[in-house]
Amino acid sequence: MTFAISMFILVMQFFWKYIDDLMGKGLSGSVILELLFYISASLIPLALPLAILLSSIMTLGNLSENNELTALKSSGLSLYKILRPLAGVTLIIAICTFLFANYVIPVANLKWHSLIFDIQNTKISSILKPGTYSKELDGYAIKVDQGEGDHFTGILIHDHTNPNEIKTIRAKEGKIYKTENGKYLFFELKNGSAMEELAPQPARYSSDGVIHSPNANHPARRSSFEQATYKIDLSGFDLNRSREELFKDKHEMLNVFQINYAIDSIAISRRDVLTNFLKNIKNDHPYFVSLTYQNNPHSYE
Secondary structure, eight states, rough: OHHHHHHHHHHHHHHHHHHHHHTTOOOOOOHHHHHHHHHHHHHHHHHHHHHHHHHHOOOOHHHTTHHHHHHHTTTTTTTTHHHHHHHHHHHHHHHHHHHHHHHTTTHHHHHHHHHHHHHHHTOOGOOOOEEEEEESSTTTTEEEEEEEEEEEEEEEEEEEETSSSEEEEEEEEEEEEEESSEEEEEEEEEEEEEEEEEEOOEEETTTTEEEOOOOOOOEEEEEEEEEEEEEETTTTSSOOOOOOTTTTTGGGHHHHHHHHHHHHHHHHHHHHHHHHHHEEEEEEEHHHHHHHHHOOGGOOO
């Protein structure tokens, strides 16, 4: 019971920390459960000490309240003998926790770090950088002048999803949001205009084989609005899973043996860098070059 309470508090703390990254992404239930599973595994070493502390206090408090602890002492048992089983159980739990933290926690950390990284990169507002065109969404080129979060000014949208009917939407300001299922992105635009270039007539061949091109001018349609809503399909902007190899070298993803190996590798690399540095100084510095020539002039012949 105490372990479940401790785990619940720690998991809620994690979700409270990453609530802004998880909300409004249209994540499936399987992704949420996978993230919850790996987070719970990585939080076990933190929850176990709290659970042992609370359960020990509750157990000994219950024994003292019912005078059972007094009865044990009056029967000749010392406090150390009474606490010996509790200490033995705690020692066994500590050994199991070390093995769990050494072999399971690094894998769980690798899984949930890579997953939360992928979830954070699906944030729609992060693809809109003021002053530059964003082409993250297939078929669209979007540019904003200023803004952050979900509110922007100077919005320009080029819709190329239909090559024969290119649309250009301009608005002084607007806000963006996603639907609850994460399938569509909505722009609420204010004080703008929309221009749609209609399909031009294709070139045609005459009976004598001469190409007759249509007039360079082709029809277009323009409209103005005070407030409008523009919808973009996000079916191609789903959660993409990145390679876990990008995160495997962080210290949180390594066990004790891998960390010791990494320390040895860093020490060897550091020694090699220092040796090469001193060798370069010796070969390039005029003093060392002249000294080497004086000692062995035949080496330069």
